[in-house]
Amino acid sequence: MNRPYRPARAWLTTAMLFLLVAINFIDKVVLGLVAAPLMKELSLSPAQYGLLAGSFFFLFAVTGVAGGFLANRWPTRWLLLAMAVIWALVQLPIAFGSSLATLIACRVLLGAGEGPAQPIAIHACYKWFPDARRNLPVSVFQQGGVFGMVVAGIAVPWIDAVWGWRTNFVVLAVLGFAWAVLWLAFGREGPLDAHTAATASAARDDRGREAGTLAPAQRVAYRVLLTDRTVVSIIALHFAAFLSLALVLTWLPAYLSEGLGFAPRQAGAVFAAVLLTSAPVSLVLSGWSQRMMARGVASRIARGAFVCGCLGAGGLLLIATSVCDCGQTVKVVLIALAIATTPIIYSLGPAMIAQVTPPAQRGAALAIEYSIAWIAGIVAPPAVGWMIRAAHNNVAVGFEQGLLLTGALLVVLAVVGLKVLNPERSLERLSRHVAV
Template identity: 30%
Template sequence: MRWVVLVLLFFGMIINFADKSIIGLAAVPIMEDLNLSYAQWGIVGSSYYWLYPVTGIFGAALADRIGAKKMLGFLMLTWAVLQFGVLAIAALPFLVLYRVLLGAFEGPFSPVAYSHAHKWFPPKLRGFANSVVVSGATVGAMIVAPLLVALIEILGWKMAFAALGAASIVWAVAFQLLTKESPAEVYEQAKQKQTKKLEKLDIKAFLLLLASPAALFTTLAYFSTYCLVVWFSVWLPIYLVEVINMTAGQMGMAVAVIGIASTLIYIGVSSLSDYLFKRNQNWRLSRVFVVAASMIAGALCMTSILAFQHPVWVIAAMCLAKGLTYTILPIGPTIMINEMPERGGLMTSILTSSGNIAGIVAPALTGFIISLTPSNEVFGHNLSILFMAVLILVFSALFLYFVKPATNVEGEGQAEGEDLLQKSN
């Protein structure tokens, strides 16, 4: 059952990020149809994240109470309604409203998915499991880009959005029919224990925990990487077409290549982290050092694009930059959940929602940076890349220096016991 859950979470994340990224792939026809400027397009990209952090926290906290299965099914159905609603969009205000509402209902998905995978896998496999879930984001945002571009060109951008709505309905039905909330015997024990703890959450202690170095600098590192996540989603297609001079078809293939290569990279790094953790049980070495080193290397690859803008190197550097910096996405949730295991959904939502504040700032800021140099758009795009790289370098260094995760022996032992119980059953 754990592998069925993981596969469906993987496909759910594909839909989640396809919903996010299709707006960037359809940027040119949308801007032409609605007569939008770069500044207005930056607002469209930013609007998705206006409610995302808030609903992410409350949605994940609610999922801790009612169960991930019900919450994820409900979220998918709301996405379907909104994607079909795109057919009625005829002006900028409606496009912004659609993006705000889509972001609001997609906000809880990632933290709930990470927390749900956490329940089904023991510590020695959680890095891998989360990397599979995260890889669904890359598939949805990049690898399926040629398919989405083809849908946009054949059906028009509105019908392409509606097709994603249909995929959401299929997923919601499959998830309800094929999965369970958690391992049966363990769930009954955990449910009683969790219900008691949920009623006695110490708000002051919780806020102090969020301000601790482990939680604070993990969140900031996630934030810096998510600036790049948003850049890849909103601005990469435009960058490849207008700066690197690719056609729409070439752009779609390049985005897919970047997605495939980067997925293999961060799954490999996450598996390395799991391997080191299994051998030494050392959080600093296996989680923090591996992630920080990868992020720093990825940021340096990103800066190399400023000096070498040959299309082949741009794609190669993007593969490395995305794959290496994204390692915080699967490993970060394991660090946060480790700080308060009984509140896994809530802790992960704090991480993802706080990090996704980048989604509010980054698209609009990128549009503003590019608009500063209207006579030299190449320089503006390069300046935005430099900004992303420096941000990641700074916060990954802080993450490396300050984050010293707690050793949660009880939680680790319980998870291993759950794993043995599942095997015996």
């Protein structure tokens, strides 16, 4: 049967989501890039700054889950538009606020608005691409995060030097409103879920399954879905990967300048270079996994074992960074390689979640998975701040302790995941618990 896969429109949507994710990650990383002048002007200690950085995630998980359930019922086009407008609005008080309480309140609201962004964007993308084609487009639009952080790494220190750190938040407000206008003009809802729902009855077998997936009209109790071994393993791996991302976003610029001795602008350039190396690696890895799927390799291998191998390698690199007695260049290279291997979970993890979840529940399932994993964003920044304080405000020692713990967790979870990650087995198990 000819399915309504429209490549041109699908990739246009991917391009728009790329820009959205770029803005999303600039929002996240900007605080780390203005950490030094912000802490100096507001007289913040490392622990206070860690609290401010972590505040972005205080409501992140709650609104992420809520947004996922809304995405089960409301068009993703309008949900994404509303989120972009909220992001833009809450940047303005940050630009003019002077107290720690004001900044924390604004970052909490910003995090609440951005909580559902990634899972709803993935859900929107999946409405344009069939399962076998989903690895690469998600990886492509998520490179918007790398692009945004690279742009931020170059532009934010320059804006700070010329106009002051507060101007960055005005710029972010303008970017958010501009994207909202573009999305209103070009954003559309993908047709694949509706088409699948309309034709599912012709393709089901006597147990109600369609072509190796759960039928759109079927539902699985969330208690059953969220306790599946594959789903639990993906959430755990995602959590560990987000720990490393949260460390990079909030503390790597300070580590480069205060720990490794780079000048502020040089630290911003190095930060951008570290992030830039991850883009081609992530795309190659996602494309490799998708080609394996196209050749008929089981998802257990092409997605599950593949992602575990990448995250395990990233964990070993983080451990090496923290324990090796080497120069600044080697440490930067090790961090760059680690950051290049761990983001594969951001595309393959959701693909496996979608593989075992009915389309009618996909938005909520993705949001729950993302929101639990993003709790790492609450934990990591203040934890490293406390480690730095315990090390007598030595940024290098505290940050590298955080890398060591994160790397060890990645390695352990990757080894466990090799044994338990099996989407095909999970799909078979969950299909016995469906309810139309």
